[in-house]
Amino acid sequence: MDPARVFGSPSPSPSLALSLYAAPFDGAHRSHAITVILPTICSLVALGLLLLGFYRCRRRNAARKIDESFKIPIKSDRPRQSSDTNNPDLRKSSSADHLNPPTPAIRVITHKEAQVFTYRELQFATNNFTPANVIGNGGFGSVYRSVLPDGRIVAIKQLDRGGKQGEHEFRVEVDLLSCLHSRYLLELIGYCADQDHRLLVYEYMSNGNLQEHLYSDGSQGNPPLLDWGTRLRIALDAAKGLEYLHERVTPPVIHRDFKASNILLDERFKAKVSDFGLAKLGSDKLNGEISTRVLGTTGYVAPEYALTGHLTTKSDVYSFGVVLLELLTGRVPVDMKRPPGQGVLVSWALPYLTDRERVSEVVDPFLEEQYSKKELVQVAAIAAMCVQSEADYRPLMTDVVQSLIPLVKQHTGARVTSSPNFHHHVVTVKSSSIDSGSSGTSLNSPRA
Numbered sequence: 001m002d003p004a005r006v007f008g009s010p011s012p013s014p015s016l017a018l019s020l021y022a023a024p025f026d027g028a029h030r031s032h033a034i035t036v037i038l039p040t041i042c043s044l045v046a047l048g049l050l051l052l053g054f055y056r057c058r059r060r061n062a063a064r065k066i067d068e069s070f071k072i073p074i075k076s077d078r079p080r081q082s083s084d085t086n087n088p089d090l091r092k093s094s095s096a097d098h099l100n101p102p103t104p105a106i107r108v109i110t111h112k113e114a115q116v117f118t119y120r121e122l123q124f125a126t127n128n129f130t131p132a133n134v135i136g137n138g139g140f141g142s143v144y145r146s147v148l149p150d151g152r153i154v155a156i157k158q159l160d161r162g163g164k165q166g167e168h169e170f171r172v173e174v175d176l177l178s179c180l181h182s183r184y185l186l187e188l189i190g191y192c193a194d195q196d197h198r199l200l201v202y203e204y205m206s207n208g209n210l211q212e213h214l215y216s217d218g219s220q221g222n223p224p225l226l227d228w229g230t231r232l233r234i235a236l237d238a239a240k241g242l243e244y245l246h247e248r249v250t251p252p253v254i255h256r257d258f259k260a261s262n263i264l265l266d267e268r269f270k271a272k273v274s275d276f277g278l279a280k281l282g283s284d285k286l287n288g289e290i291s292t293r294v295l296g297t298t299g300y301v302a303p304e305y306a307l308t309g310h311l312t313t314k315s316d317v318y319s320f321g322v323v324l325l326e327l328l329t330g331r332v333p334v335d336m337k338r339p340p341g342q343g344v345l346v347s348w349a350l351p352y353l354t355d356r357e358r359v360s361e362v363v364d365p366f367l368e369e370q371y372s373k374k375e376l377v378q379v380a381a382i383a384a385m386c387v388q389s390e391a392d393y394r395p396l397m398t399d400v401v402q403s404l405i406p407l408v409k410q411h412t413g414a415r416v417t418s419s420p421n422f423h424h425h426v427v428t429v430k431s432s433s434i435d436s437g438s439s440g441t442s443l444n445s446p447r448a
């Protein structure tokens with residue numbers, strides 16, 4: 001018998017056809033089959049719908065949980081046990097949580113939670129914070145080169161400024177860096193919030209910060225000077241860091257304290273952007289502004305932000321332009337000891353940047369003969385666009401990245417002038433590792 005014709009149905013489902021085929025049919029059996037099979041099918045369909053509804057509901061709840069998990073509570077210090085991560089009693093937040101509300105959630109898909117350290121662990125790692133291990137001092141406190149028990153070399157920053165502001169900066173840094181992952185941003189390994197102690201544990205950048213290289217005399221024992229190709233690559237890496245913050249994250253993150261000392265260099269002079277303590281989440285809207293108290297570092301702050309407190313991603317673009325000018329000229333952003341008219345880097349350099357015949361007059365003398373005129377004109381043009389006073393006319397960081405990529409590609413095998421006694425050892429930069437894409441982070445991927 002053709003099973004397809006049993007109920008006059010043109011196309012029964014294969015499973016139904018199979019079960020019907022297995023039974024010998026005649027007229028009496030047919031009505032029996034209808035009364036038995038139809039209710040069964042109906043119940044199966046109803047059950048299926050119920051299960052589908054239940055599954056959708058669970059997925060919605062799970063998605064909500066993932067979203068909420070980006071509001072990371074700062075965990076108070078506690079003895080770490082392998083099984084404690086799921087125990088809510090051991091995840092109590094510190095009193096700091098109540099002083100400062102959590103930073104608004106950032107819509108990235110993944111994040112790697114920062115490790116929580118006890119004060120004792122970090123005391124041990126820094127050899128009781130011995131001054132011999134200090135590698136830098138900033139507004140936040142001292143930074144120590146340290147070795148963790150697992151052998152990892154890290155930089156530990158100890159907050160020595162009490163009060164609400166320091167606490168807030170600490171929190172922002174932990175919240176943001178736990179969510180943002182790009183190879184162009186300094187990685188936060190963990191933190192310690194044990195009683196009054198506030199410490200941040202970062203990956204170690206063996207060549208220190210850009211500022212110390214730019215203003216070194218390059219002599220023995222001092223940071224080596226950077227050549228043209230290396231400077232261009234550092235500019236590109238830093239631009240990609242800002243591009244990631246502005247254009248790969250929603251809402252965009254405005255760094256607010258982008259400057260040469262916050263660009264750190266690894267053993268191959270690859271650059272990463274650091275210090276998010278002052279960062280602000282920008283508006284979702286195109287060119288969205290937020291109003292805020294003016295913070296930042298003299299010489300790097302965009303004029304409209306300094307004057308009105310209105311902050312946009314274009315404020316960071318201005319600061320990037322200042323750093324690009326530092327790379328180009330080897331001059332600090334503000335130096336009032338210079339002759340009249342030369343004290344403020346932007347005001348002094350701007351007229352030269354757009355003059356093809358005179359642009360070479362502002363270039364760092366150390367860079368002589370390392371660049372072509374064409375490259376110089378292009379870099380000067382990018383810098384001029386970034387530092388223009390009208391924020392709307394400044395380029396997006398993506399545009400800056402795209403303009404720098406071809407310039408960087410032309411420089412292969414660049415070298416950094418050696419200085420053997422400097423505590424950061426590696427001085428040769430290989431360009432084989434240049435990657436030409438943009439910051440290119442898929443928000444689904446843990447690292448760019």
Ligand SMILES: Nc1ncnc2c1ncn2[C@@H]1O[C@H](COP(=O)(O)OP(=O)(O)OP(=O)(O)O)[C@@H](O)[C@H]1O
Pocket residue numbers: 135136137138139140141142143155157186202203204205206208209261262264274275297
């Ligand atoms: N992860 C790190 N690896 C290596 N050196 C670091 C690291 N973090 C900071 N440093 C060094 O410590 C110095 C002090 O850093 P810190 O961020 O506290 O201050 P700053 O950037 O110089 O100034 P500010 O407080 O205004 O940001 C840096 O300039 C850098 O030389």
Ligand SMILES: [Mg+2]
Pocket residue numbers: 138261262274275
């Ligand atoms: Mg810093």
